[in-house]
Amino acid sequence: MSSISSLVEFVNYQGKRLDKILTKHPADAKARVAYKTLTAQFEEVAKVLTEQHEKNLSLEKRVNELKAELAKRQISLDNLDLKPHDIVGLPEDVIKQLSISEGDRQEFKFLEMIESAGGTMTLDKLIIQLYRDTGEIHDRAKLNAKLYRMTSKEMLYSVPGKRGVYTIYKPEGDAGTTYPLLEDDA
Secondary structure (H helix, E strand, O other): OOOHHHHHHHHHHHHHHHHHHHHHOOOOHHHHHHHHHHHHHHHHHHHHHHHHHHHHHHHHHHHHHHHHHHHHHOOOHHHOOOOHHHHOOOOHHHHHHOOOOHHHHHHHHHHHHHHHOOOEEEHHHHHHHHHHHHOOOOOHHHHHHHHHHHHHOOOOEEOOOOOOEEEOOOOOOOOOOOOOOOOOOO
8 A cells, every 4th residue: 555645746746747747738728727627736735735744744743652552551450460479488477467379379389380391381281280289170161261360360371382281371472482491391
């Protein structure tokens, strides 16, 4: 798609071309009026395109200003959710005062298990480890939903291109990110 400025150049060029044709080849009165009308229409199109281009630039500038203002006002969600490292080393009396739900405790346990496995773990291995540690059989769909909610809180991350694989390492990019090898990959 062409930019407005290139379209303005094209329209101006066509108008000048018509003027040259008119001066080089004087035609009958009807043709002269038609050429003059066409030239005036090209000039009007160029004027409208230029005005629209200036409006677009002004709007684009305002949008960028608003984006910058919004970025300044955004609250980092990292500071809102408790993470296991936030409570490490706190006395039990302090921990009792915190609003840590059973779900939070469960999330902390999942994170501890993934960390102890090197920071990356499959859903299957997590189910096995949970059974070995607690004797409880966890429903795969519910556990996967819980892990998904944890990824939206950025407590852990899905490994791109691998289904059911979670890591504590934040992906930096699609191609260059490496993760510790899983036992199955070795």
